[in-house]
Amino acid sequence: MLHRTRAAQPRSIHGLAACLLLWSACSSGPPPAGGLGERCSAARRCAYPLQCRDSVCAPGNLTQDGSLVFGDGGLRPEARTLDAALRREGGALGCDGGGCAASVTIVADAAGRRWSNGTLAASCSGYRRPTPPYRYEGAVGDGLYAVQPPGQGALQVQCDMQTAGGGWTLVQRTVWSWTASQTLMTGFAAFWEQTIGDVGALSGAWRAAGKLWLAWNVDRELLMAYTPRKAATGNSCGTLFYRGTSAVLTGDAAQKVMTLGGLQGLPGFDSSVFSLSTTDSGPAASTCVTAASAVPWFYTACCSSCPTYLGGYWSDEPRPMVGFIGATADLNGHTAAEACGADAAIKSVETGDASNPLGHAFYGLNRLEVYLR
Numbered sequence: 001m002l003h004r005t006r007a008a009q010p011r012s013i014h015g016l017a018a019c020l021l022l023w024s025a026c027s028s029g030p031p032p033a034g035g036l037g038e039r040c041s042a043a044r045r046c047a048y049p050l051q052c053r054d055s056v057c058a059p060g061n062l063t064q065d066g067s068l069v070f071g072d073g074g075l076r077p078e079a080r081t082l083d084a085a086l087r088r089e090g091g092a093l094g095c096d097g098g099g100c101a102a103s104v105t106i107v108a109d110a111a112g113r114r115w116s117n118g119t120l121a122a123s124c125s126g127y128r129r130p131t132p133p134y135r136y137e138g139a140v141g142d143g144l145y146a147v148q149p150p151g152q153g154a155l156q157v158q159c160d161m162q163t164a165g166g167g168w169t170l171v172q173r174t175v176w177s178w179t180a181s182q183t184l185m186t187g188f189a190a191f192w193e194q195t196i197g198d199v200g201a202l203s204g205a206w207r208a209a210g211k212l213w214l215a216w217n218v219d220r221e222l223l224m225a226y227t228p229r230k231a232a233t234g235n236s237c238g239t240l241f242y243r244g245t246s247a248v249l250t251g252d253a254a255q256k257v258m259t260l261g262g263l264q265g266l267p268g269f270d271s272s273v274f275s276l277s278t279t280d281s282g283p284a285a286s287t288c289v290t291a292a293s294a295v296p297w298f299y300t301a302c303c304s305s306c307p308t309y310l311g312g313y314w315s316d317e318p319r320p321m322v323g324f325i326g327a328t329a330d331l332n333g334h335t336a337a338e339a340c341g342a343d344a345a346i347k348s349v350e351t352g353d354a355s356n357p358l359g360h361a362f363y364g365l366n367r368l369e370v371y372l373r
Contacts, residue, residue, distance in 0.1 A: 033045055033046060033047035034046045034047060034050070034052070034057040035047055035050075035057060036050065036057055036058070037056060037057065037058075038056070038057050039055055039056060039057075040052035040055060040056065040057050041055065046058075103132065103133045103134070103135045103137070104116050104117045104119075104133050104134045104135065105134075105135050105137040105138035106127060106136065106137065106138040106139045106140055107138055107139055108139035111146045111154075111156065112143075112144040112145050112146040112156045113127070113139050113140075113143065113144065113145045113146065114145070114146045115127075115134060116138065120146050120147055120148040120154055121145070121147055121148075122147060122148060122149050122150060122215065122216075123147055123149065123157075123167075123169045123215070123216045123218070123373070124145060124147070124157065124159035124160070124161065124166075124167050124168055124169040124373065125167035125168075125169065125216075125218065125219070125373045126147070126167075127145055127159065127161075127167070128159070128161050128165075128166040128167030129165075129167055136161075140161065141161055141162075142158075142159060142160055142161050142162060143158070143159065144156050144157070144158060144159070144199065144200055145157060145159045147169070149212055149215040149216070150215060152211075152212065152215070155195060155208075156199055156200065157169050157170055157199060157208070158170035158173075158199050158200075158206075158369075160223065160225070160371055163223060163225075163241050163243075163331065164223065164241070164243050164331055167373045168223045168371035168372070168373050169208075169216045169371060169372055169373060170199065170206070170208070170369055170370070170371050171207070171208045171212070171213050171216065171370050171371065171372050172184070172206070172207045172208070172295075172296070172369070172370040173197075173199075173202075173204075173205055173206045173207070173367060173368070173369045173370075174205055174295055174320045174367070174368045175203055175204060175205050175320065175366065175367055175368075176229055176234075176319055176320065176364065176365065176366045176367075177203070177205075178317040178318050178319065180197075180203075180204050180205040181205045181295050181318075181320070182295065183196060183197065183205055184196060184197070184205055184207050184295040184296055185295055185296070186296075188210075188253075188256040188257075189256070191207070191209070191210045191274075191296055192209060192210040192211055192251070192253050192256075193209055193210075193211070194209055195207065195208050195209045195212070202367065203366075203367075205295075207296065210251060210258055210274075211251065211253070213249055213251070213258070213372060214249055214250075214251050216372045216373065217247065217248075217249040217372050218373065219373050220245065220246055220247050220248055220249075220262070221243065221244065221245055221247060221372070221373050222243070222244040222245075222247040222263065222266060222370070222371070222372060223241060223242070223243050223244075223370075223371035223372075223373070224241070224242045224243075224244070224266065224269075224368070224369070224370060224371075225239050225240070225241055225367070225368070225369040225370075225371065226239065226240045226241075226242070226322050226325055226363075226365055226367075226368055227239045227240075227365055227366045227367040227368075227369075228240070228325065228336050228339055228340055228345035228346070228363050228364070228365055228366070229345060229346050229364045229365060229366045230340060230343040230344070230345060230346070231343070231344050231345060231346040231347070232343055232344075233343065234366075235343070235366075236366045236367070237336070237339040237340035237341075237343070237345055238334070238338070238339040238340070239339070239367075240325050240330040240332075240334060240335070240336070240339050241330050241331045241332065242266055242267060242328075242330050242331065243265060243266065243331055244263045244264060244265050244266030244269065245263075245264050245265050246262040246263060246264045247260060247262065247263045247372075248260070248261045248262045249372075257274065258274035259274065259298075260274070260298050267324050267328045268322065268323055268324040268328070274296060274297070274298055319364050319365070320364070320365040320366075320367070320368035321348070321362040321363060321364050321365055321368075322362065322363055322365060322368070323361065323362050323363070325339075325363055326347075326361060326363060336363050345363050345364070346363070346364040347361045347362065347363055347364070348361050348362040348363075348364070
């Protein structure tokens with residue numbers, strides 16, 4: 001009798017342990033729903049609105065259509081509270097058999113930099129200023145990143161991750177070679193739909209599709225990057241950066257028009273209607289556009305920041321140029337003199353020349369780049 005009692009006790013303890021490990025085997029009801037960071041499976045669901053992702057309950061199913069899109073480089077606003085709790089409990093998005101990573105960082109591959117969990121930000125700003133658990137760590141810095149704007153396919157873009165806080169997405173680059181720059185003269189339909197050129201070739205012209213400009217105009221900021229050309233060698237000087245704020249872009253594909261309003265703080269910049277070829281009637285000063293052989297740009301009059309300009313300033317063909325960098329310091333306090341040092345930048349005729357209606361010299365540029373964030 002005593003022997004049987006002693007023998008039964010270990011069996012009872014063993015059974016209790018089994019119940020603790022395998023709830024479903026010892027309970028008449030379903031197991032409790034998994035909370036943030038807890039393990040999950042087909043037999044153990046996650047508490048709503050969590051989803052079982054890589055065997056861990058994580059934020060998900062946050063929209064009516066059930067989409068899980070982290071295209072802005074971070075979680076949707078509705079997920080931030082859940083994400084904070086997830087991190088407090090030691091969980092993470094993206095786990096494997098060896099455990100969970102503390103955060104999602106940036107990695108580099110042949111397609112450009114991207115998030116380590118395989119997702120893509122919508123813009124450079126999404127990588128530079130993400131929400132947890134996404135972190136601007138790892139393969140960071142200026143260069144090519146893979147992005148996927150909402151409702152669009154993935155593409156590579158050039159990101160400036162340092163100037164004025166970083167997170168700037170390149171939307172257009174014109175270069176010293178007119179053969180390269182004139183490929184951007186495509187008319188509105190192509191501008192709106194097509195991304196043209198090789199973004200990785202810094203000496204080549206490039207333009208993102210116009211509809212992407214609107215998607216990347218989140219903070220309504222515009223950054224102009226001017227790289228003067230050395231007169232003696234043709235090499236590049238240092239790049240000068242000028243920033244504009246309150247830049248409100250609007251576009252209407254049906255009416256074939258894009259406008260820019262509210263821009264402040266960007267010197268020498270005159271903007272209104274987006275002109276796309278030498279044959280459109282776009283801006284009021286369309287004769288200026290025609291005479292300038294201008295690639296796509298905003299005009300109300302001939303401006304000192306036009307990407308390409310023809311008017312006797314260069315002896316062979318139109319070039320990117322800008323007028324104010326000789327006297328107006330950029331964000332870093334530099335002018336063309338500091339950018340080029342002892343090697344002077346190539347410069348057009350001075351005030352008084354009949355072919356120079358704006359009354360001051362223009363500096364030739366190896367690159368003129370436009371960034372948005």
